[in-house]
Amino acid sequence: MSVRHFLSLMDCTPQELAGLIRRGIELKELRNRSVLYEPLKNRVLGMIFEKASTRTRLSFEAGMIQLGGQAIFLSPRDTQLGRGEPIADTAIVMSRMLDAVMIRTFAHQNVLDFAAHSQVPVINGLTDDLHPCQLLADMQTFHEHRGSIQGKTVAWIGDGNNMCNTYAQAAVQFDFQLRIACPEGFEPKQEFLDQAAGRVTLTRDPYAAVAGAHLVSTDVWASMGQEEELAARIQRFAPYQVSRALLDAAAPDVLFMHCLPAHRGEEISTDLLDDPRSVAWDQAENRLHAQKALLEFLVEHAYRA
Template sequence: MTKDILTLLELSKEEMDNLFQRAIELKRRHKQGIRENSLSGKTLGLLFDKASTRTRISFEAAMVQMGGVPTFISAKDTQIARNEPIKDTARVMSRYLDALVIRTYSQSTAEDFAKWSSIPIINGLTDLHHPCQVLSDIMTVIECKGGYQGLNVAWVGDGNNVAHAWINAASVLGFNLTLACPEGYQPGEEIVQNAKCKVQSAGGGVIRLTADPVEAVKAADVINTDVWASMGQESEAEARKKIFAPYQVNAELMAKAHQDVIVMHCLPAHREEEITDEVMEGSHSVVWNQAENKLHLHKALLEMLILR
């Protein structure tokens, strides 16, 4: 079993399936009022460089609901901000904590923490990957569709960190994934090629890129989108609005998909940009269940890693 979750490639299909099953069980038990204590006496650190609503709160609540204690650490308030080496900070935090969630800019920062830590390091978002988000997204797909095998998943918009995590998930789990992104804003070529090679060797689904959102959604069971300008790209926001305008998830695009398609957005959403208010509040939207499921998937993930 892996020590860290830096990308979804650290997990096998069996491990992911076990996570989904446990998360769904924990959600059911939570709704029944059953209290958990498997992480009693354990402490989770959250070391964040970037703003967060859902990731921070869901990890903190997850740890509390499993009987443990979370502690939030703003990176700017630590000695890291005064150039203490990661290898020093990581080894010290390993003496205090049982696991650490990192939300930062560079993927290499998370990798360095994993290298020097003796405790599990969990990627809570970097500019390159957002693995935990997609785990809870797939849990939502399973709840809505009864599984993921044979499904057609569409990604419409920027080929960003969440798109990268969906690509990795498809390469491990074998569902079909089509990503519609404008030229120049497609996912990382190395990530795509590695995923395609993994799919071919495993005999799984198909991963395709297109510039046409209609082509991506025409057979879709699931439609995903995200903001057009991620954190750190605010200066590009106005230019991106023009480039991405044809990629808006709206009623016209939805009409091209299956009648029972579900629509997902990892939030926060810029309504009337990447998704219309009509679609986000409509009958196909599962964004609120999707957001809730971060809590339950994180409980299963923390339990798996801390008690490994």
């Protein structure tokens, strides 16, 4: 059995990623027409959550059920990982019982180690480094509203976190230019900047970043595990709040995205999600449809081989 994993956007070709976006739109249409489609009947997805989640759990669990399969939720308290069992041992056993595994964890090395010992597809549901499933939803949302993102300009405002790292990879895979505005010391990881050389521009000025941009995106200023830094981060990031005035400096047809949850009054102004340029709710819904396309692709590929 040949196994494909989805640990980063770089695990697929640009053509495969474009196909996943198209398929996500198709599956969304089937869902909206109440068409029963169950290609993963009797397949089981194991979901390991070491980080809390709303959208990731709902979208993977509901998506697997809608595709005819089942999903099993596992917290650290529910597995021997929480008691020190090696990741490799857990991966070997779980992959003999399941058809795919999704992991939402802290260290990116955890998903790499798990995938290295898994006989079934492993999906990165989020790590401290990357959040590739969210980018699938973002790219589907842009495509639905504006068509291809190829050749467009995207602005990332705020922390150079896992979402920012993944946007750098998306700039390569989806062929757009990325401008990142962040305070000094909060840049994305250098390895991802190097990977996207020629497609990413760093600036300290959010207005310079959004000038003419077709998509503006941001995230919370303190990610999970950084709560103790919030007060200091609020002070450093205050000039990087995305507001309606900041969006006014972008392209006339700009879209605004936020992967949620949002802290109104911090990284966004209190009224921004109500702005007609915001597509955050469509973006959240598309986690379901894009990940259904991903599950179908990975599991069916594994069992065709």
